[in-house]
Amino acid sequence: MSVKLLYFASLREALGRASEELGLPQGVATVGALRAHLAARGEAWAALAEGRNVRAAVNQHMVGADGAVQAGDEVAFFPPVTGG
């Protein structure tokens, strides 16, 4: 089972992709753990490392690092919002 990942705005440009399907790695059950897993890809992916200014939404609701992630979820990462 996998999760659908979405990237927006400057993060999408830095990573060079808008979305991907990812088989949920063993032991990854939170947004924070997923960010650490992705950041470990290296280079531009370090933008997702802990402490970097990235927001996350699971199934289109904003959550913090302890937000739960499970197979089938839509998980989005993006910079702080600037609408209005």
Added chain:
Amino acid sequence: MSERNSFHARVSVQEADFDVGAEVGSLHGGSGQVGAVASFVGLVRDINEGDGVTAMTLEHYPGMTEKALEEIVAQARERWALLGVSVIHRFGRFVPTDRIVFVGVASAHRGEAFAACEFIMDYLKTRAPFWKREETPAGARWVDARDSDDSAAARWQTAGGEHAAESDELSWEEVERRR
């Protein structure tokens, strides 16, 4: 309370422009209970961070954007006795003076309408998934979020929270009595 049923909300995320006069004019929703309509319109400016801005592109997260705006409207309703809310936010490419966002609130009295309108804008600025990319003579750049927007939203949880508690005490019966 049957009066609650007269509440009407409209949330729209769209590329097309909107007619401010028509939006303000329709906010009473045909209800004679509405005594106040407050509105805010956000426009594209031609300068930011000291640089000229020739155009701007607004990106959003389709699906989540609508949910986030609806959630903000629901929170405003929990704080104030509102009779109507309209939130319209555009996406796409714009030039200075173009309209970006409309927030309109209808209520029995002006206090609720003014406060809820400002609350919705403050929360929208920090919680609705939109991102601005500016075009300047030096090239294009993503706009950074402002700390002042975070503090504007946060004040509704502190000092504004007390204000909200006061407003919550303004029950529907009280609103009716004051008419």
